[in-house]
Amino acid sequence: MTSFDHHRRPLVVGIGGTTRAASSTERALGFALRGAEAAGANTRLFGGTFLHCLPHYAPEHSERTDEQLELIEAVRHADALIIATPGYHGGVSGLVKNALDTLEELRADERPYLDGRAVGCIVTAYGWQAAGSVLTSLRSIVHALRGWPTPFGAGINTLETRFDSVDTCSDAKVVDQLAIVGQQAAQFALAFNAHRATSPNASGNSIQHAQPARLLHAV
Ligand SMILES: Cc1cc2nc3c(=O)[nH]c(=O)nc-3n(C[C@H](O)[C@H](O)[C@H](O)COP(=O)(O)O)c2cc1C
Numbered sequence: 001m002t003s004f005d006h007h008r009r010p011l012v013v014g015i016g017g018t019t020r021a022a023s024s025t026e027r028a029l030g031f032a033l034r035g036a037e038a039a040g041a042n043t044r045l046f047g048g049t050f051l052h053c054l055p056h057y058a059p060e061h062s063e064r065t066d067e068q069l070e071l072i073e074a075v076r077h078a079d080a081l082i083i084a085t086p087g088y089h090g091g092v093s094g095l096v097k098n099a100l101d102t103l104e105e106l107r108a109d110e111r112p113y114l115d116g117r118a119v120g121c122i123v124t125a126y127g128w129q130a131a132g133s134v135l136t137s138l139r140s141i142v143h144a145l146r147g148w149p150t151p152f153g154a155g156i157n158t159l160e161t162r163f164d165s166v167d168t169c170s171d172a173k174v175v176d177q178l179a180i181v182g183q184q185a186a187q188f189a190l191a192f193n194a195h196r197a198t199s200p201n202a203s204g205n206s207i208q209h210a211q212p213a214r215l216l217h218a219v
């Protein structure tokens with residue numbers, strides 16, 4: 001049985017960005033994390049520079065780098081996540097996907113992968129088509145990892161919306177949308193945690209405890 005302190009602030013982990021120093025994706029993620037903080041969460045950001053340090057995930061190797069272990073441990077202890085990717089050639093970028101592949105190390109956890117955790121999803125792209133289609137792809141990945149995509153996700157067209165600094169965005173509506181993504185992730189974390197506190201054996205998916213091995217990679 002897991003002892004659980006539901007009075008602590010939930011931890012929302014942000015994963016995303018690109019290798020670019022002025023990454024609009026990472027800046028959008030920062031806005032969403034601040035929304036989570038305003039809703040009562042602590043946050044931790046794994047941005048593009050960090051993600052670039054991760055080696056390609058190789059399941060056949062048992063050794064993990066310090067950076068891989070840091071990411072795995074942070075997500076293991078997270079109550080919710082926010083994932084932000086650019087649309088690259090119609091899909092999630094390799095940089096972000098490699099970080100998500102690394103979460104395979106959570107497969108045997110009491111809460112496997114992202115089980116029982118809300119996940120806010122953000123996509124930036126040079127157009128509405130990829131913003132929408134990649135948001136759907138990202139949510140499918142979250143489902144495969146047993147996470148709970150928040151009802152509101154943000155698709156941002158960076159041909160129209162500029163992030164000139166870490167806390168500057170040219171479109172107030174986008175700022176509001178990113179704050180909602182963060183708020184929903186934090187609010188779901190608070191709700192999940194309250195539920196776990198009153199039902200100590202509960203997780204996001206009670207079925208997993210019956211036959212965990214058969215449910216791995218169900219999606
Ligand atoms: C390799 C690459 C592939 C891209 N593919 C697409 C694409 O298929 N559709 C699209 O709308 N934008 C595409 N873009 C544009 C990026 O999605 C867009 O510029 C994004 O906002 C970049 O994020 P950043 O500012 O965080 O680097 C691509 C950019 C790169 C570098």
